[in-house]
Amino acid sequence: MATIQELIQEQVQKHPVVLYMKGNPRAPQCGFSARAVQLLQQSGVKELFTVDVLADPQIRDGIKQYSNWPTIPQLYIQGEFVGGSDIMSDLYQQGELQKLLDNAQATRAD
Numbered sequence: 001m002a003t004i005q006e007l008i009q010e011q012v013q014k015h016p017v018v019l020y021m022k023g024n025p026r027a028p029q030c031g032f033s034a035r036a037v038q039l040l041q042q043s044g045v046k047e048l049f050t051v052d053v054l055a056d057p058q059i060r061d062g063i064k065q066y067s068n069w070p071t072i073p074q075l076y077i078q079g080e081f082v083g084g085s086d087i088m089s090d091l092y093q094q095g096e097l098q099k100l101l102d103n104a105q106a107t108r109a110d
Helices: 004-014 031-042 057-066 084-094 096-109
Strands: 017-021 048-053 074-077 081-082
Touching: 004 057, 017 031, 031 084, 031 096, 048 074, 074 096, 081 084, 084 096
Parallel strands: 017 048
Antiparallel strands: 017 074, 074 081
């Protein structure tokens, strides 16, 4: 059986865009998670894999260790940790979030 760290690594490597959040995209359970989903939708994300950290305490703790980042949500694009909702907001305003997502989707299509 895989460890939580191995499971997380598999999730972020297997999917081009992964969001660890509280709740799900249709029913976020905190404002930061809702903002993260909104930014991704406004950026035109096509393929989003989400993980509800409230559903699994091991993942909730494990993702913080995996990224060495204390808060949720956490965004990964092409296996790389991008950041939480504040960083996503900054990247969105600068047009960088769109570029990261475009690159991930372009890579996915290859």
